[in-house]
Amino acid sequence: MWLASNSTRRFSLLEPLFSDLEQRGLAEVDETPPSGTVDRQVSQICLRKVAAVPPSGHDLVVVADTMLSDPDDHSLSIGKPRDIVHAATTLHRLNGRHHQVWTATSVCWKGEWHHWCASAVVSIPELTTDQLDGLLSSGSWQGKAGAYDLYGPMGEFATVVEGAESTVLGLAAGAMEFLEQLATLG
Numbered sequence: 001m002w003l004a005s006n007s008t009r010r011f012s013l014l015e016p017l018f019s020d021l022e023q024r025g026l027a028e029v030d031e032t033p034p035s036g037t038v039d040r041q042v043s044q045i046c047l048r049k050v051a052a053v054p055p056s057g058h059d060l061v062v063v064a065d066t067m068l069s070d071p072d073d074h075s076l077s078i079g080k081p082r083d084i085v086h087a088a089t090t091l092h093r094l095n096g097r098h099h100q101v102w103t104a105t106s107v108c109w110k111g112e113w114h115h116w117c118a119s120a121v122v123s124i125p126e127l128t129t130d131q132l133d134g135l136l137s138s139g140s141w142q143g144k145a146g147a148y149d150l151y152g153p154m155g156e157f158a159t160v161v162e163g164a165e166s167t168v169l170g171l172a173a174g175a176m177e178f179l180e181q182l183a184t185l186g
Contacts, residue, residue, distance in 0.1 A: 001060040004053055006143075009151060010064060010170045017183035018060075026052045026063070031079070033067070038077045038102050042067045043117045046104035050113060060182065061108040066170050068146040069100040069119075077102075078146055087141040088132070094146060096126035101146070103167045105175035109182065116172035120163025122150070127157060 001018045003010055006025035015021055029052045033041040042065050049063040070076035071094065078099075081087035104117040127135075135141065140152035148154035150168050164173035171179070 002056055002058040002062070004049065004061055004063045005170075007064075007170050009149065010062070012151070013166060013169060013171055013176065014062070014179065017179060022058075028052075031065070033077050033079065037075055038067055038069045038100070039104075039117050039119065041077050042102045043104040043115070046106050046115070046117075050106045050108075053108070058108075059110055062105065062171075062175070062179070064103060064105040064170055064172070064175070066101065066103045066145045066168075068094075069102065071097045071099045074100065080143055080145055081141055081147045084136055084141075087147040088136055090147040091127075091132055091135060091141070094124050094148075095132065096124065098123045098161065099146070101163075101168045103170055103172045105172040107175055107178060109178075114175075114178065116174035116178075118163065118167045118172040118174060120165070120167040120173075121161050122168055123159045123161045124148075124154075125157055131157070 001021050003023045004026050011023050029049050031045050034044045045065040068078040081090055100119050100121055102119045106115045135153055138153045140149045141147040166176040167173050
């Protein structure tokens with residue numbers, strides 16, 4: 001099985017299921033959000049990743065993308081922060097609010113692609129300046145949509161209030177269920 005992603009969270013979700021899990025991200029995929037709703041944006045980026053998957057000989061290949069909807073304008077996406085200033089701005093925007101996380105996942109099983117797109121709602125309580133500074137200084141925001149990692153330091157504060165945790169961690173719920181079924185096949 002090939003996880004075509006550099007995400008440590010996706011790897012941690014799949015590693016218990018697949019003993020032969022290989023992780024190698026895709027090079028140079030355009031992750032610039034297209035126009036449209038956030039679910040469309042994340043789905044289109046995921047499909048770009050599908051198009052970038054070279055022939056590999058793997059029976060099972062997984063690609064995914066995750067974005068957040070801006071809590072003030074659900075047509076705007078929030079992706080990975082460029083730097084610590086961008087991360088701080090993002091965390092302040094999410095502080096004390098609910099937001100929607102979208103994940104699109106594509107799975108190639110024996111040459112046929114299957115696609116899912118799911119959302120979940122996460123609540124972040126009102127955090128103090130010291131708590132926000134701690135999140136930033138931890139570096140856990142790096143490479144994470146929305147500038148946080150639910151299984152990292154933000155896990156002490158954030159709560160999934162609707163939808164599946166796997167969607168927030170980087171694999172759409174339906175895809176996770178499909179992969180769990182495949183894992184039982186051996």
